Amino acid sequence: MNSVVAGITYRALLGRRRIFLLLLLPLALIGLAVMLRVFGGDDPRSAELLMAKFAIGTMLPLLGLIAGTGVIAPEIDDGTIIHLMSKPISRPAIAQTKFLVAASLLAVFAAVPTYFAAWLLVGNEDGLAAGFALGALVAGIAYAAVFLLLGILTRHAVTIGIIYALLWETLVGSFVPGAQKFSIQQWALTIADQLSGTPFLTANVTLGFAVPALIIVTLGAVLWAGQRLRVFTLTGDE
Amino acid sequence: MSEIYDIGYRHYDGPRLGRGYSTRALTVHSLRGVFGLGRTARSKIIPFALGVIMLLPAVVSIAMMALMSRRGMSYSGFAVYMQTVVAIFLAAQAPTVVAPDLRFRVLPLYLSRPVTIAEYVTAKVIAMTAALFLLLAVPLTVIYVGELVIDMDGPPQTKEYLGALVMALVLALLLSSFGLAIASLTPRRGLGVASVIALYLLTSASVPVIFGTLYSTGNESGAAWAWLLNPFWLVDAVQVWLFGTTPNVPDGGYPPGPVPAILVVVLIGIGLAALAARYRKAAAR
Numbered sequence: 001m002n003s004v005v006a007g008i009t010y011r012a013l014l015g016r017r018r019i020f021l022l023l024l025l026p027l028a029l030i031g032l033a034v035m036l037r038v039f040g041g042d043d044p045r046s047a048e049l050l051m052a053k054f055a056i057g058t059m060l061p062l063l064g065l066i067a068g069t070g071v072i073a074p075e076i077d078d079g080t081i082i083h084l085m086s087k088p089i090s091r092p093a094i095a096q097t098k099f100l101v102a103a104s105l106l107a108v109f110a111a112v113p114t115y116f117a118a119w120l121l122v123g124n125e126d127g128l129a130a131g132f133a134l135g136a137l138v139a140g141i142a143y144a145a146v147f148l149l150l151g152i153l154t155r156h157a158v159t160i161g162i163i164y165a166l167l168w169e170t171l172v173g174s175f176v177p178g179a180q181k182f183s184i185q186q187w188a189l190t191i192a193d194q195l196s197g198t199p200f201l202t203a204n205v206t207l208g209f210a211v212p213a214l215i216i217v218t219l220g221a222v223l224w225a226g227q228r229l230r231v232f233t234l235t236g237d238e
Numbered sequence: 239m240s241e242i243y244d245i246g247y248r249h250y251d252g253p254r255l256g257r258g259y260s261t262r263a264l265t266v267h268s269l270r271g272v273f274g275l276g277r278t279a280r281s282k283i284i285p286f287a288l289g290v291i292m293l294l295p296a297v298v299s300i301a302m303m304a305l306m307s308r309r310g311m312s313y314s315g316f317a318v319y320m321q322t323v324v325a326i327f328l329a330a331q332a333p334t335v336v337a338p339d340l341r342f343r344v345l346p347l348y349l350s351r352p353v354t355i356a357e358y359v360t361a362k363v364i365a366m367t368a369a370l371f372l373l374l375a376v377p378l379t380v381i382y383v384g385e386l387v388i389d390m391d392g393p394p395q396t397k398e399y400l401g402a403l404v405m406a407l408v409l410a411l412l413l414s415s416f417g418l419a420i421a422s423l424t425p426r427r428g429l430g431v432a433s434v435i436a437l438y439l440l441t442s443a444s445v446p447v448i449f450g451t452l453y454s455t456g457n458e459s460g461a462a463w464a465w466l467l468n469p470f471w472l473v474d475a476v477q478v479w480l481f482g483t484t485p486n487v488p489d490g491g492y493p494p495g496p497v498p499a500i501l502v503v504v505l506i507g508i509g510l511a512a513l514a515a516r517y518r519k520a521a522a523r
Binding site for chain 2: 017018021024025028032035036039040046049050053054057058062065066069070073074077156157158159160162163166167170171
């Protein structure tokens with residue numbers, strides 16, 4: 001953990017146009033929640049639908065992608081990462097710092113709006129808001145780690161991340177139930193289900209699988225990212 | 239002007255191929271770039287993999303027609319069912335059309351030739367439209383050829399097939415004008431990809447929520463309008479109006495009349511205007 005690296009990364013992510021993207025999706029979620037409330041759709045069922053489909057299913061992977069790759073990929077893209085890597089800072093520490101930055105941004109831009117939107121709809125009933133917020137937080141941390149690693153591994157990190165989040169987690173997961181075991185989204189829903197007593201949400205993955213999987217994926221991705229950064233070579237654009 | 243720089247080199251007196259030629263050349267170059275042709279093998283993987291995924295339902299459809307003599311996916315519903323893949327293709331490839339020129343600041347080099355901003359933007363839009371059209375039209379044509387070869391009962395659905403092709407072209411133009419306008423806002427490819435897919439997901443993920451709310455509160459005519467938020471359903475609504483196909487939505491239908499068509503035209507106009515405005519600004523830098 002290095003506070004200077006963290007400061008630079010925060011500035012790069014929040015000081016540019018990227019922040020509009022980070023704000024757009026949470027605002028849309030809260031806007032939809034307000035709309036549901038105004039039109040009288042603020043029952044637990046539609047709250048659960050909004051949370052599972054929009055907050056966890058759409059907003060979280062996208063924000064994870066933007067924050068997770070955004071902390072490192074632009075620097076690799078324009079070569080300025082070389083200035084960071086030539087300093088006497090351990091490279092795994094750089095990777096860990098960048099992971100913490102991405103995870104903290106996801107907590108602010110994904111988990112807090114999720115809690116707020118759910119609270120707008122059903123208050124504190126059934127622990128729905130707390131459950132989904134915790135699910136979004138934990139899954140956001142895992143997404144940050146995975147997409148940070150992806151940003152170091154490949155220049156097409158965003159595209160591959162989208163293909164994973166949209167095709168694997170959503171499309172393949174709905175046809176081949178086994179694919180849902182390897183989906184961060186489903187792990188988040190398992191945790192949300194555990195905490196909230198709503199009968200409309202059914203988890204497809206057991207808690208005994210989801211929690212170790214989340215921990216292993218997060219730690220593994222951060223460690224691997226550090227190792228990759230140690231042996232990193234900067235190559236030109238294609 | 240030429241006298242200032244005339245330091246005695248021989249003049250070019252060969253044929254001048256003109257602006258049409260340069261625009262065509264730029265279009266073909268951009269179209270090849272969308273599919274990664276003439277670039278590294280790595281940049282070919284994603285467009286061709288997505289193209290193969292688009293062909294899978296065509297293969298399944300032909301197999302269903304041949305083995306069970308039942309129709310699989312309808313021509314009119316193809317784009318709506320495959321919308322995720324088309325949107326990923328748009329998001330992944332639209333930035334490759336516009337981002338490098340902005341990023342490496344080679345736009346002045348293009349504009350120092352007899353290529354104007356209007357021609358540059360036209361070439362880029364045509365290239366992206368052609369790429370998206372190919373992505374949709376090839377599987378449709380494969381299904382149609384399969385249908386003709388297998389010789390299904392009843393007349394071939396030529397009208398529906400041609401209608402789907404026309405709507406594929408409209409959809410491709412709508413998607414590419416918007417996709418390129420958004421992607422051209424940033425010189426970074428990754429951010430461009432994320433912006434395009436974020437806008438698509440915003441429209442597609444909010445539609446079921448808005449529709450469900452309005453539908454459950456009994457406002458069924460209002461709920462029909464919710465579908466028009468998503469470009470794929472918007473174009474499908476135009477198809478229903480123009481060709482009388484069945485709407486590809488779970489409940490109810492689209493709002494009747496020519497309003498969706500007017501919306502499509504207006505949106506294409508907005509997309510193209512935004513793109514032109516963006517490039518006028520970028521060229522001035």
